[in-house]
Amino acid sequence: MKSLRAAAPQPIAYVVDRRALDQALARHAQEKGAELRVGMGVKGLEVDGHGATVRVEGNGHHPLCAQAVVLATGFPSPLPALAGLGEVSRWGIGAQAEVPVNGLEETEVYLGQGIAPGFFAWLVPTAPGHALAGLISSRPGPYLQSFLKDLHRQGKVKSAQAPLCFRRIAFSPLPRTYGDRVVAVGEAAGQVKATTGGGIFYGLLCAEEAAMALHRALSRGDLSARSLSSYERAWQSRLGPEMRMGGWARGLYARLSDRRIDEVFSLVQSSGLADAVGTMQDLSFDWHSPVIRHALKQQALRGLKWLLPVPLRLSRSPSPPRSLSPLGRERGKKDYLGDTPRPPSEGVKPPLNSPKDEFRDELL
Numbered sequence: 405m406k407s408l409r410a411a412a413p414q415p416i417a418y419v420v421d422r423r424a425l426d427q428a429l430a431r432h433a434q435e436k437g438a439e440l441r442v443g444m445g446v447k448g449l450e451v452d453g454h455g456a457t458v459r460v461e462g463n464g465h466h467p468l469c470a471q472a473v474v475l476a477t478g479f480p481s482p483l484p485a486l487a488g489l490g491e492v493s494r495w496g497i498g499a500q501a502e503v504p505v506n507g508l509e510e511t512e513v514y515l516g517q518g519i520a521p522g523f524f525a526w527l528v529p530t531a532p533g534h535a536l537a538g539l540i541s542s543r544p545g546p547y548l549q550s551f552l553k554d555l556h557r558q559g560k561v562k563s564a565q566a567p568l569c570f571r572r573i574a575f576s577p578l579p580r581t582y583g584d585r586v587v588a589v590g591e592a593a594g595q596v597k598a599t600t601g602g603g604i605f606y607g608l609l610c611a612e613e614a615a616m617a618l619h620r621a622l623s624r625g626d627l628s629a630r631s632l633s634s635y636e637r638a639w640q641s642r643l644g645p646e647m648r649m650g651g652w653a654r655g656l657y658a659r660l661s662d663r664r665i666d667e668v669f670s671l672v673q674s675s676g677l678a679d680a681v682g683t684m685q686d687l688s689f690d691w692h693s694p695v696i697r698h699a700l701k702q703q704a705l706r707g708l709k710w711l712l713p714v715p716l717r718l719s720r721s722p723s724p725p726r727s728l729s730p731l732g733r734e735r736g737k738k739d740y741l742g743d744t745p746r747p748p749s750e751g752v753k754p755p756l757n758s759p760k761d762e763f764r765d766e767l768l
């Protein structure tokens with residue numbers, strides 16, 4: 405097993421208490437005049453020329469009426485499809501457990517087809533003596549159990565027995581994130597980092613765009629789909645290239661055998677790339693394309709001849725359209741993330757988001 409340590413001179417990410425974050429956001433919204441109603445499940449949504457009506461369970465089952473509705477239900481939810489926005493076509497399953505640890509101080513990421521095929525596993529310290537161990541896969545249960553046993557054997561976690569929690573993670577945007585009097589944001593809209601499955605940063609960014617688009621539409625008195633389409637243009641222009649590049653890199657990684665991963669590790673180590681990435685000016689936990697570009701431009705990685713045919717072959721696959729259409733969507737098809745990587749020669753379908761031609765020159 406090879407290991408690699410990368411460090412940045414200053415923190416680039418924080419562990420957030422999600423419950424506290426949600427409570428702070430709710431408090432902030434209330435201070436700005438929002439009315440918070442809890443304990444209600446939204447069951448349906450109807451829209452006409454006069455407004456939107458939301459059917460709820462709870463609240464004595466009285467429907468709620470509004471000028472517009474923001475779908476921020478997370479994933480999965482039937483509501484985007486009910487609103488005519490279609491469905492997320494690609495998703496994986498995240499599994500995580502809170503575990504007691506022995507003095508863990510740094511975040512650890514584990515790669516390998518036997519650990520989390522096509523993805524990665526993590527061990528993240530959260531508080532003294534505590535950590536989150538998790539991974540993403542299409543069948544995460546057995547992988548997480550075996551990961552925990554391994555960590556226990558290595559003495560990193562005090563016990564391999566911990567309650568596991570599972571949740572699906574969207575890996576493609578909705579076909580459409582706006583409609584008449586409705587927008588979808590966050591994971592409900594599939595606004596998730598293709599590289600890591602993280603959705604909080606993208607969700608906040610897109611919520612900002614949704615708020616601005618709704619504000620403009622309400623000021624104009626025009627909440628039609630056409631008027632709200634500016635929301636999708638805005639978030640796609642901020643995140644589209646990043647999501648395509650991330651999807652391409654993840655698709656490439658998903659194809660790597662453990663031997664190839666070891667090869668990349670050795671080269672990254674011997675070329676000093678890990679140190680260089682740690683001190684990159686534009687290193688960011690939230691914007692991954694600069695790191696991917698930086699890595700692919702390294703002479704050392706270009707030495708990996710098997711990397712070369714991948715972008716070339718992919719460049720022959722149809723590029724996703726430039727405009728508002730979702731990235732790498734396969735109409736009408738629900739799909740897990742592939743668990744078993746297949747070698748390029750088997751003619752597999754392109755990864756989630758194929759690289760656009762604009763990447764090709766840079767990568768080669």
Ligand SMILES: Cc1cc2nc3c(=O)[nH]c(=O)nc-3n(C[C@H](O)[C@H](O)[C@H](O)COP(=O)(O)OP(=O)(O)OC[C@H]3O[C@@H](n4cnc5c(N)ncnc54)[C@H](O)[C@@H]3O)c2cc1C
Binds near residue numbers: 446447478570591596
């Ligand atoms: C194991 C795991 C680890 C992860 N780690 C990270 C990480 O480190 N960093 C990161 O950025 N992301 C991470 N993610 C992803 C992240 O959790 C999600 O992308 C993020 O929570 C999405 O935020 P959201 O507000 O869009 O949806 P959610 O957080 O899912 O919130 C949706 C809310 O809507 C409510 N709701 C749903 N349906 C209805 C309904 N019909 N009526 C009323 N209310 C409804 C839900 O109860 C929920 O409160 C992880 C995911 C998993 C599974």
